[in-house]
Amino acid sequence: MKSEKEKIKCLRCKSLKLWEDVDERTGEGFVMCLDCGCNFTLKWKQDENGYYILKDTSKGISPENVLIEKTDIKYPYGICITRISKGQYEFGVLQESNDSDFLRQYINDIMIYDDKTEIKVNRYINGKIKSEYFLRNDWKK
Ligand SMILES: [Zn+2]
Numbered sequence: 460m461k462s463e464k465e466k467i468k469c470l471r472c473k474s475l476k477l478w479e480d481v482d483e484r485t486g487e488g489f490v491m492c493l494d495c496g497c498n499f500t501l502k503w504k505q506d507e508n509g510y511y512i513l514k515d516t517s518k519g520i521s522p523e524n525v526l527i528e529k530t531d532i533k534y535p536y537g538i539c540i541t542r543i544s545k546g547q548y549e550f551g552v553l554q555e556s557n558d559s560d561f562l563r564q565y566i567n568d569i570m571i572y573d574d575k576t577e578i579k580v581n582r583y584i585n586g587k588i589k590s591e592y593f594l595r596n597d598w599k600k
Contacts, residue, residue, distance in 0.1 A: 471497040471533055472583050478550065485522050495583035496538030496552040504528035537582035539565055553580070566593070 468475055469492035481488030481501060491498040504512045504526040512526045536553040539562055543549065551565045566578055578593045 469497050471495055486527050493550055494588055496535040498532050498552055500530045502528050537580050540579045542577045
């Protein structure tokens with residue numbers, strides 16, 4: 460039987476391949492679509508002075524007594540996927556269309572892999588995932 464959690468789809472491309480890093484204890488975390496990069500962050504909501512907003516001000520700070528704030532990035536530029544040997548992958552979201560500096564930095568930071576490491580950038584355009592491939596070597600300067 461599938462749990463509710465497993466049925467979550469990407470809001471944008473409807474992929475079921477979501478990566479979740481949510482702290483079950485606090486409810487804070489990060490969820491990202493591994494196909495298009497659509498993502499959201501869950502954080503304890505703070506006021507303009509940086510104080511947590513409590514549901515019941517007569518009680519202290521606890522996961523049950525704070526509001527959770529969800530910040531969506533529904534339309535990122537894309538997602539950068541690095542294929543490492545043995546079927547392992549690394550993922551990095553390109554939030555903005557002018558994130559080429561981020562991409563260059565990301566690729567440069569992949570130090571432990573060889574120069575043939577393949578890097579793919581997925582973008583969700585007109586209802587389809589479009590992939591562009593790079594070799595790390597092409598980006599090293
Ligand atoms: Zn998606």
